Amino acid sequence: MVIWLVGLSGAGKSTLAKEIVALARERIPNVVLLDGDSLREALGNDLGHTIKDRKRNAERLCGLGKLLDGQGIHVVCAVLSLFPESREWNRKHLKS
Numbered sequence: 001m002v003i004w005l006v007g008l009s010g011a012g013k014s015t016l017a018k019e020i021v022a023l024a025r026e027r028i029p030n031v032v033l034l035d036g037d038s039l040r041e042a043l044g045n046d047l048g049h050t051i052k053d054r055k056r057n058a059e060r061l062c063g064l065g066k067l068l069d070g071q072g073i074h075v076v077c078a079v080l081s082l083f084p085e086s087r088e089w090n091r092k093h094l095k096s
Contacts, residue, residue, distance in 0.1 A: 017078035028074055034061055036079035058086040062093075069094050 024031045047053035068075050
């Protein structure tokens with residue numbers, strides 16, 4: 001299962017996601033947190049904050065979420081959501 005927390009910058013997505021993961025881990029051991037900013041940094045900080053780069057980062061998050069979901073890992077993802085096509089892709093390709 002993948003849970004997406006989307007919203008504007010500074011809205012508290014990461015804070016809420018961390019709390020959800022902490023609570024979930026009490027009952028489900030295989031839960032991971034994907035944070036948009038953390039993923040950007042972990043993958044080498046090769047993307048900026050242009051619309052094109054933000055879209056690429058969203059695609060990476062979607063793909064990683066699908067990979068983990070397919071292996072039975074529960075994912076909580078906190079990401080700035082600017083692109084309706086990314087949300088639609090997630091609805092089609094990820095378990096809910």
